[in-house]
Amino acid sequence: MSQQIDASGNDGKWICGCCGAPLVMGKVNVHYMNTTFKPELVHCGVCEIVFIPEDLAEGKMAEVEKTLEDK
């Protein structure tokens, strides 16, 4: 989850819709089923809303969700 996100969802051309600021990388708290991760994710440097592209959500995240659900 901490690999660079340069998947098709994030082509570097997205900006924050709220304040217009460019997006930056940084550690974000992510949790599911009593487990917390701190992956590096793209987010707005000002508003701090986090950008999750499609192949992260339907790919690695879905995989991890399944694993955690089976625990």
Added chain:
Amino acid sequence: MYGEGDNFYETMDPKELKKLENQCVQEHVAACRAACPFHVDARQFVAHIQKGEWQKARNTLDKSLPFSDILGRICDQVCTSACKRGEVGDPIAVGDLELQCVMMTSSGTRPVCAPSKSLCIAVIGGDLSCMIAAYDLVRKGYTIEMVVQEDRLAAEIKDLPVDMMPSSVIDLETQMLLSLGVRILFKAGTESVETAIDQADAVFIGRHSPEMDFPGIGRDASDRIVVDPLTLRTSVLKVFAGDFSRKQNTRYIILDAVQGRWAAVSIDRFLKNVSLTAAREQERPYKTLLYTPVDGVIPLSKVRPSDPVLGYTADEAKHEADRCLQCECMVCVKSCLYMEQFGGYPKTYTRDMYNSEKVIWGKHPANLLVNSCSMCRLCEEVCPEGFSMADLCLNQRRGMNERGKMPPSAHEFAIDDMLSANSGPVSLVRGHSGMEPSAYLFFSGCQMAGLMPEQLLKVYAYLRLTLDGGVGIALQCCGAPAHWAGRTELMEKNIKDIAGLWETLGRPEVITGCTTCHTVFSEFLPGVKTRTLWEILEQTGLPESGITINRSSALAIHDPCTSRYLEPARQSVRAILHKMDVPTEELTFGREYTRCCGFGGLMANANPELAKEVIDQRAAEHSLDYVTYCAVCRDMLATGGKRAVHLLDLIFGSTGEPDPYAKKAIGHSQRRNNREYTKNLLLQNIFNEAPERDSMVGKGIKLIISPDVREKMENRRILDDDVREVISQCRENRNFFLHKETGYYLGFHTPVNVTFWVEYSETDSGIRIHNAYCHRMKIGKVVIP
């Protein structure tokens, strides 16, 4: 999680596990092995010969058969009386195959002896039973003295053809016994016998013992030594003898020889001072519990050897071996794709679930196994012992819920669907007029309401017209999703609600439009009189309008899985089709052997990939178009590309589609919206009421969704209303991203457990959706560096 008065679900205890495991007979031995006095694994033996693996076949034989160089040549194949191939042709000539095998190979056995005990056993006689007794007991460390009247061992078979049984064979076996330390006294006289018996700690007397009087040992009227049939003990405590009491003309070489093995067991136990009788049920030939049906197997006769004395050539032997059925059960696995996919069978699945249940910290490997079962009960019908995967999986699911170990994604969408169907704006409960008691209550089922609004209206109107005493309506979910999901408390609440509305409406007779609802009523509301819609329609007769859909060819009947135990309903369906002159054909897996469409047990929710394969398999079972009488079955068949029609479409005519058989699956969003549409249809057309609120159907943000995006949304279970919520939230809170080049927005929103992401752009005619996806992980705050 635990409500007041909830039953605490106990995990499987070892006794329960064993009971369930024992119901599955797959691991029982094949009939041949059970019938063989030496319990040779004849199935494995023959399997090796099928592949031309002669030495492996020999090794298998040697595991169970002592002196295989001798006995393999003269085996009288007791197994043939039990061989299942014998029910469809001739039994496998295992004895002939053994002859070939021992002539072509040598024994790989290197017998070892246990550390020497100081106890001495006298074996009186040199026949095969004595040789085997000596062989078994010397290997346990006892000192063995054989006292033999003749000048050689196995003298009873000395007259066999030399080509088949060279004398060297017996010489070699004799050498082997001597090398193990057995003492053999040939040409022994009476005195030697008496001395040996006197000095020994235990004695075995074989068949061809010297004709003499054994003092104190009782004989019967035919002068045979009397022995206990199980222990083979004579009237003298330390003396054991073979039971050779069969008539002379039914001489069985193997059954005589094996007396030595059985007596050796008794002698060993006697000298160890333990029970002679305990746990010996499967020592003797017995009938196996393994079930191997032979229907459909083409009968085949035995291959005749070209040489009657020397037997088969290697090629002939292989052809004979090929006739072997390789008996196993696996009947349920062969009938059910779910059971086949997980690679095991009920016994192993029970164990897998037991082990998974016991895990406290770490992965529960059996979760998907437990949640993928459609609970259709086909396995119970085909299994000779009635093993129930449904009961097993349901118990597991209940336990997982109670322990907080149920994966949330397994059933959430289906439960949401159920709760939505029972929610105020969508559900409807009425008596014939207002809330007056009515003689009947039409319980259509939530799927009919979601998938077939117009047909529901027509059939309800028809029931109101033809039945006396008034017909009410309940648009509700019976709770089957909660039941399948193992959500006991939710199910109980739902049942209570249904019981309440039944009371309010004056305890009407319930007419179920769905066989699943019917089974829920039967199990959870047994006090309510219930009949299926089909039995009612057969009784009332059909509307005049009749079929408007032309039929030139027959239809194959797909019985929904929950019709399995509803024979009257299935009969009524067929009677109705017959009355309408619709020619029909039966599926092999039809009627009480019907297969689930994949919706049952929430399989489609928990394991969509499996459900897709299941429906593809079902669709391929017959080339004809299907007719069914379950709304969701028809929809599932459509997802598999199968041309199928619902019985109500035939009875009431199609609802305007040019080809109702090709009608596409409805989709999750439309199904949800349809329920409110159905309610409003009834309010307006039957009850002359205005809708309770302005229908949200079709209102709100207009979405433009391409087929590709629609497919993604269907697979990901993202509803139109979920998308609308994201967009309206984004407009309010401005939590979205903007693409610099395309100008697309990408917004997100987390209503409850799932976060939905929608990529969209605003146009004049509505919002165009470019993409939609979701995840369950919750995104928290950015970590301050």
